[in-house]
Amino acid sequence: MRWKFAVLAVGLVLAGCNTNSADQRTLGGAVIGAGSGAIIGGIAGGGRGAAIGAAVGGVAGAVIGRATTPNNCIYRDRYGRRFEARCP
Numbered sequence: 721m722r723w724k725f726a727v728l729a730v731g732l733v734l735a736g737c738n739t740n741s742a743d744q745r746t747l748g749g750a751v752i753g754a755g756s757g758a759i760i761g762g763i764a765g766g767g768r769g770a771a772i773g774a775a776v777g778g779v780a781g782a783v784i785g786r787a788t789t790p791n792n793c794i795y796r797d798r799y800g801r802r803f804e805a806r807c808p
Contacts, residue, residue, distance in 0.1 A: 745785040753781020 757777020762770035793807040 745789045746782045747785070749781035749783075749785020749788075750778045751781070753784070754778035 754774045754777050757773035757775070757780075758770045759773075760777075761773020764773075791807055792804040794802055794804055796802055
C-alpha cells in the first residue's frame with residue numbers, strides 16, 4: 721500500500737514541475753491518471769483492476785492534459801524580461 725502512495729506522490733511532484741508545454745502537460749496528466757487509476761483499480765478489483773485502471777486513467781489524463789494546455793508562447797522584451805502572449 722505504501723508504494724501506491726509513493727507513486728501518487730511522485731506523480732503529484734512531477735505535475736508540479738509542469739510548464740505550458742503541451743507535451744509536458746500531456747505527460748503529467750497521463751502519469752497522474754495512471755497512478756490514481758492503478759490505486760483505485762487495485763483497491764476495487766485487485767491486480768487486473770489495477771492494470772485496467774492504470775490504462776484508462778493514463779489515457780484520460782493524457783487527453784485532459786492536452787486539452788487544458790493554454791496556447792501561449794513565451795517571448796522576451798527588449799530588456800530581457802519574459803512574458804506570455806498568444807502564439808501567432
